[in-house]
Amino acid sequence: MDKEMGVVLLKLVVLSVVAAAVLGAVYIPTQVQLKIYQQEQKELALVDVMPLADHFDPVRSGEEILYYRALDADNNLVGYSFFHDQSGSQDMITIAGGIDTEYKVSGIKIMSHAETPGLGAKITELAFTDQFIGVAQSDLMLSKNDGAIDAITGATVSSVAVIDGIQAKILEIKANE
Amino acid sequence: MEDVSLFAIAINGIFVKNFLLVQFLGLCSFLGVSKETKSAVGMSAAVMFVMILASTAAFLIYEFLLKPFGLTFLTTISFIIIIAALVQLVEFIIRKFSPPLYRSLGIFLPLITTNCAILGVVILNVRLEYGFIESVFYGFTAGVGYTMVMLLMSSIREKCTVLRIPEAVQGIPHAFFITTLLSMAFVNFFGVIPT
Amino acid sequence: MTGTLLIAQSAMVIGGIGFLVGIVLIWASIKFAVETNPLVDEVIEVLPGANCGACGYAGCADFAEKVVEETAPIDGCPVGGFDVVKEIGAKLGQEVKEAESIYPFVRCNGGVHCTDKIDYVGIDDCRAVMMISDGEKGCSYGCVGRGTCVRACPFGAITIGDDRLPHINKNMCKSCGICVDECPNDILVMANETETVHVLCRSNDKGKLVKSVCEFGCIGCRICAKNCPEDAITVTGFLAEIDQEKCTNCGLCVDNCPQKTIEMISTSVEAAA
Amino acid sequence: MKLSVSHPPHIKQGVTVKTIMWSKIAILMAVSLMAVFVFGLSALAMILVSTISAVITEAGIQKLTKQELTIKDGDAVSIGMLIALLLPHTVPIWVPAIGAFFGVALVKHAFGGLGSTLFNPAIAAWVFMNMSWGALTKISSVSHIGSASYNILFLGKYSDVIFESGAGTLAEVSSFILVIGGVYLIYKKYIDWRIPSSFIVTTVVMALLLGEDLSYVITGMLFLGVFILATETATSPITKNGRFIYGLLCGVLTVMYGFISCNYVVAVLYAVFFANAVAPFIEKNTSPKPVDEVAL
Amino acid sequence: MILCVSDEMTKEEMKNNSKTPKEAEEYRQQVVIPLLQHRGAICEPLVDVEDNVLIGQKIGECDNDYAAQVHSSISGHIIAIEERPHPSCVKKPSIIIESNGTNESINFKTCTNPSKEYIFDTLQDSGIVELDGYPVFNTLISKKIIDTVMVNLTYPSDANSNCTSDNIPKIIEGMKLLMKASDAEGVIIINKTDGQLASSIRSSLNGDNIKIINTKRNYIPLMNNLLAHDMTGIRISNRDTPGYAGVMISSAYGALAVSKAVLEGIPPIEVNVTVSGAVKNPMINTVSIGTSFKDVIQSSGGYLGEPGKIIMNGILSGTAQATDEVPVIKSTTEITVQSIDEVVRDKPGPCIHCARCVDVCPVNILPGRIASFSDIGRYDECSKLHVNSCVECGLCDYVCPSSRHILQLIRFARTALIRLFNIPEEKESPNLKLGCESCETPCDTGTSSVTEGGKK
């Protein structure tokens, strides 16, 4: 390999190194910000779905957090809240939910999803999520099956996914407590 | 990572989340090269080949270099360098050892470096947390899906040479209209297998 | 400090990948080297890229290759005009001088003034018409007027007017000569821009016959030849012909032609309205 | 005396695009009458609005682009009628109106008009309407309007194959009209026999193999698909073998979609639509061998 | 499918209306005999202007392999040798003879039991041309081994004109002569629907070793390869002749002419022509070669109303004439006159891909698609789609609901391809120059066919 090639190679390597260094330098601050943001979102969501609670106590199995026990200022148990991934019509739907001690839903929030805009994406709208408030576990069904929840027209699959996700989690918590 | 059967990956890669018609990946070359079946086949073969190679190489890099060091933010840059190098290498080799193949495939290779579908498939592999087999298989089925649409499209466009297409629509707009309808034909695969 | 470590690691990983890739590619480029001529690409870039085939080769790329191989003439692309020739010349290190501009003109004055001999039913194409009984026109030499040249012109320079004759838009014509080749009746010929007086007929039929089918056809009366001060006109058979070398564009023949067959075209090709 | 000169032949059979189209429309009219009889005036309104919208769209486009008006050939009329017939009678009237505009403007004229439609404009319009207003246009294949009330000739549950089936859409109550009309079209050679026969045979055989109940598979929509939709000329292959394969593909896809989604009505439409996309590919790969081709 | 449908007259009525040659004579004051009435080279005239000629005298000859001599059909003197309109499409050199009204003929040499050599000799001299343009003699002497002689009676123009009850025995005689010359078996091909013809043939056969085969289809002369293929199952390339399958195909006209030439010594100077359509008395005429169509139509009572189109040799595959001055030639079997209202002038629409053309095409190609490619100048695609396999039967055009000029477009593509292959030195432009020079061969059956037959 002659000298010219060496120069070429050197230039390539130098550029790569500089690029990587710059990226590393940007990565650190953005990562910090991202962590903060995610934590904020989580906390906000937990409060959103469980307004009575003052702070939350995670229930773990090994490393993994299964759900949170919601405690008021006096450390009395006022309910539970959780995050759950459920497969929707396109991709995973991440749902945040809260239930009171009678296992009635106190609120839900869709954290992320990839449903079709205009169809399944309507699960994030209040018109859909507010239906859940105060609904008992036994009534968590589509209204056409005599439940309490009206499906979004054209997006039954997504609606059912949300319902199923919450159902599953409530059963899990029930079993655990 | 969820357990995903290879069958589900195949159906997903070919029909449900077809790269061209549903995920919008690789459109530039799709529109450019689908005028004739011959070049469509060449391009598809090249894409499929590079997709499989890239999936393999990218998996190895990601799993054994980036992940252990916590350098996942370098995914894009390392993948794209790998792809560019692979494409270049394949081009060199084909040109040297099989001039006929180079003549039919070679002209498409430079197009592939800048084809979103290739980078898309390796990034999706990472995002979907596929294992080695799944990654390579997804690369393969995405290529199959690409090839299928490419074949349909090129047959349609060849037939179009004898049709009376309005002057203003001829060329790319017409290709888009065909793609619209192809995409509509794929719509009912939605939800066949939820991911 | 983790930050510095992270940056160092990134630099090493990407630098390493870059190094390896560089080595492999450089090795491969030497190992698998194949000769190509970069000049061809440069010439392709200069060419207009219409791929019309007027140069006689299979598209612009083929022509470029042949020019570099010096098997094709440097001014072989009629479309690009002089600018392109100059640029190719510069690339190949050759000197070129400008050619005179030529345009096709329509060697027939008949159109609606020429009777139809039959009632043709079939595909709308001059060549197809000529395949049946010498065409549909009373005059078998005349312009058929079904626009084969219009469709042949890759630059959309020709239109068929109300007089059922083609009109060439000089602004759009690139002098490629394809229309001349396509016309089944040799109606179109290339003429120098400076040559303005033309016999707009190519019928060799007897004068009486011509008169019976066409208002403006040449009847071979020789009046023009007699009037031409330069002796530029010869009448062979029943058709006058102007020797453009001798013609001074004086217009005497135009004034004297009883059939109004000879015309002075101010710019040799009229711009379409 | 000026004689006409042309290449042979010097006579024509006399079957024109117009004759073929209007014969199909005649059948669609009978189907429409049946729909109005069963579903009432809302059906009539839908059919009228859809047809008028299709015709106005065609006329408007041709006026705007200064083309010759081709309303008389009946293509726009048949597209308009079909679009209404593919919908349930509960659909608001503006849905078929927009659908017909989409079908005629984008799927017919943007592609070059009669003969250049690569996809069946009516089905494309249906897919469009279904994608846009899925909830409004939803068809179910289960709610029969009463096979009990029409128990013809001791056919039991199969009697609705004759008199009504699926009962989701306007077209589906006229199975017998479609069959009679389809056989008439085949007899007159206005449509090709290969596509319908291979389509229906494949569907029945596949359904039996999968153990499906035929009374759910054989719906009015299937007959509409077999005789009217799949035989749409510009969207099907022109080669003889290609047409067999095309019919086969329609059948296979119908049963596959139907089996997975349990909706054999919608399945027919998607199957034919997807087959439209594959038709040029089939055509390309089934070029016939001429009788004078000698093996080397 | 009935290939010839325009006239409503039955064959019986036509026969009753027939005129003998004598009655028709008054119109025969002048004949124009083209020097080219077959596929091949143009004959050299053996006579000069102002020469006197007799009926049956040889007036044109050429030493080319593919040649067919021409003979005078009347006695008179030659007034000109010049280019005249020809039924094929363009002007051809012709000999114009003015009758002197004497009907003097050369000495026709009769023969009752000719030897094989005698048959060969007379056929070489007589210049009989089959309806597809091939001289009969050339088919006989080609190197191919002929084991079957087929007489094709399914071509309606030919069968209508020549299969009269008087002629049938002669046709069988002629056929036997051909069988003798080539030591072959004999087969007569008749359309299934033509029971009457079959029975009259059968009654005239009286024990000869000749088979009769019924077919579903009518075969025009250009479909000879197809006929041989359908009968033998052997695929014949469009560059070959039925001889490849060991078959020689003759028309009723051909067999008749052979028997006349060999047994009576009369070369082809007369043909039987059915005149039908918009004329006052549709009938079968026996006409001297060279008589103008105008005269033939006059002898059938003249035009009925204003004529719109004059067609030679059948309404489905025949050639429309630009003028009624064209002469009757050896392969003329039918003249059809259409009134102005009957002329087809539908405006072609776009192809709707109905595939009706594909379904009727006897050679199994895609006529509509080829036509579309031809329309846009993609002759390479036409070639890939086997445009040269077309036998120009015209059925595709006949059934097309969009009135596309399919057959014309197919012919156009073929002409373009000939040009492309004949002049390779011309620049390789994707655009092809076309013109009528491609049509060097006569197209007496209405074709500018590209089979390489006459071109050596």
Added chain:
Amino acid sequence: MAEKTILGEYLRGIVKDNPVLALVLGLCPALAVTTSVENAIGMSGAALFVLLGSNVMISALRKQIPPIIRIPMFIIIICTFVTIIDMVMEAYTPPLYKALGIFIPLIVVNCIIIGRAEAYAIKNNVKYSIVDAFGIGTGFLVVLVAIGAIRELLGTGAIVLFGFKLISIPIYSDTPATFMILPAGAFMTIGVLMALVNYNRIRKLKKGA
């Protein structure tokens, strides 16, 4: 050839060399992310940033870039900017980042950017490269916003920008044509746009003739 002016170079990127409509490049993001105006603006903003960065860098380093490793070097430079914007958007505008999904990293292979590097930045000085980047970036933005606006308006009945309801079609927004925000609607919209551009061009050509 006419003199280069800054304004001229800028406008050229928007009209004559419009990356999507004229050069037919960068189609994937143009279609995938234009389900709403907001996404369209986010995407074209990101692309503009990368385009600007890479054009400047490449133009500045153009004397240093050896031809044979031109493409790898372009890619590394572009990819650096892409990864920066990727990380920044993930951290500071998470919802937008989520909506744009995989298409942010895919800016790397967006043909527009490499195309500009190859066709412009490597040949011109930094000043003009900046103008070119702005021109092309604006061209991309205009088309993306147009497609996004059409799709969002027809597909949802309203255009919502950063929480504000910009326009809303009263009755229509109850039952909008969802088709428009699905993939097929994207293909159709760009097809119609291009056909209109073509129609206009042909009309002008014919008139000019």
